[in-house]
Amino acid sequence: EGAVVTGIAADRQAARISVTRIPDRAGAAAELFEPLGREAINVDVIVQTAPQDGHCDLSFTVPKASAKQAQQLLEGLRSELGFAEVRVDDCVAKVSIVGAGMRSQSGVALRCFRALGQAGVNLQLISTSEIKISVVVDERFAEVAVRVLHDAFELDKPQGERKGL
Amino acid sequence: EGAVVTGIAADRQAARISVTRIPDRAGAAAELFEPLGREAINVDVIVQTAPQDGHCDLSFTVPKASAKQAQQLLEGLRSELGFAEVRVDDCVAKVSIVGAGMRSQSGVALRCFRALGQAGVNLQLISTSEIKISVVVDERFAEVAVRVLHDAFELDKPQGERKGL
Numbered sequence: 001e002g003a004v005v006t007g008i009a010a011d012r013q014a015a016r017i018s019v020t021r022i023p024d025r026a027g028a029a030a031e032l033f034e035p036l037g038r039e040a041i042n043v044d045v046i047v048q049t050a051p052q053d054g055h056c057d058l059s060f061t062v063p064k065a066s067a068k069q070a071q072q073l074l075e076g077l078r079s080e081l082g083f084a085e086v087r088v089d090d091c092v093a094k095v096s097i098v099g100a101g102m103r104s105q106s107g108v109a110l111r112c113f114r115a116l117g118q119a120g121v122n123l124q125l126i127s128t129s130e131i132k133i134s135v136v137v138d139e140r141f142a143e144v145a146v147r148v149l150h151d152a153f154e155l156d157k158p159q160g161e162r163k164g165l
Numbered sequence: 166e167g168a169v170v171t172g173i174a175a176d177r178q179a180a181r182i183s184v185t186r187i188p189d190r191a192g193a194a195a196e197l198f199e200p201l202g203r204e205a206i207n208v209d210v211i212v213q214t215a216p217q218d219g220h221c222d223l224s225f226t227v228p229k230a231s232a233k234q235a236q237q238l239l240e241g242l243r244s245e246l247g248f249a250e251v252r253v254d255d256c257v258a259k260v261s262i263v264g265a266g267m268r269s270q271s272g273v274a275l276r277c278f279r280a281l282g283q284a285g286v287n288l289q290l291i292s293t294s295e296i297k298i299s300v301v302v303d304e305r306f307a308e309v310a311v312r313v314l315h316d317a318f319e320l321d322k323p324q325g326e327r328k329g330l
């Protein structure tokens with residue numbers, strides 16, 4: 001399988017938006033993103049965890065420059081959709097590990113979480129796929145996060161000499 | 166930018182695991198995945214939404230065959246980590262849209278949510294990236310989900326003749 005990590009990137013222009021306690025019914029996610037699609041707001045890394053007692057939380061990132069507009073568009077849906085609140089945090093950075101064959105069982109996700117945990121970096125949002133692991137952290141930790149991940153995956157060494165994944 | 170959807174796939178061998186109310190402190194995610202990494206459990210699509218009142222929910226998928234073992238490994242951490250519960254649902258299917266350039270603002274995510282919502286398919290978990298949008302649905306809706314997505318993205322037409330994204 002051979003997972004290969006090719007790079008670490010930090011996007012300090014991201015803001016995190018969370019919508020809490022969305023009623024768990026078919027179509028609710030589409031209604032939520034309609035106005036953002038209409039206004040061509042650049043939405044990235046949408047994550048939703050499993051519903052609980054009939055409600056879901058959903059988080060995603062937008063450019064900091066669109067955060068206010070996105071918040072207003074979503075607030076406008078609150079009574080119609082019945083969710084609890086829209087929370088915006090623009091003091092964050094999106095840190096991504098990019099590679100190939102990174103299905104999480106290869107330990108890439110674990111090595112990433114371990115390195116960030118040991119450096120005291122708290123994870124506000126997590127999203128993994130085969131080619132990318134993205135986490136949102138406090139923007140003050142962006143430098144530290146990139147550096148400890150760079151070390152954890154030995155990116156200063158040539159690919160052939162790195163510890164196996 | 167030209168987002169291109171190349172295929173729709175359903176994985177009926179997936180189970181969804183959720184760990185609720187994990188204390189929101191650096192390192193907690195690593196401690197959670199340590200035993201799964203040690204036992205080489207195949208973990209895919211890890212999602213965590215933003216912390217609330219000092220706790221986070223985290224969901225991910227594992228092969229149905231590993232669900233029981235994963236649950237037991239995680240239950241063993243409950244008192245040490247202090248999370249609320251481990252929930253397993255093995256009556257689910259993971260449905261993925263695979264493509265390129267699918268940054269969500271291109272409307273791919275919205276078109277996906279709209280098609281599934283109109284077909285009455287409820288989304289239990291959502292994870293998006295540039296090359297893949299994955300949702301977890303009740304396994305009874307796996308066929309319907311694949312069919313309505315296939316239609317929504319006109320995959321029976323040649324790429325050049327499909328509605329723009």
Ligand SMILES: C[C@@H](O)[C@H](N)C(=O)O
Nearest residue numbers: 122123191192193194
């Ligand atoms: C819950 C978990 O993600 C925690 N916030 C961490 O950083 O590890």
Ligand SMILES: C[C@@H](O)[C@H](N)C(=O)O
Nearest residue numbers: 026027028029287288
């Ligand atoms: C909250 C939202 O994802 C809902 N479950 C839906 O299917 O649209």
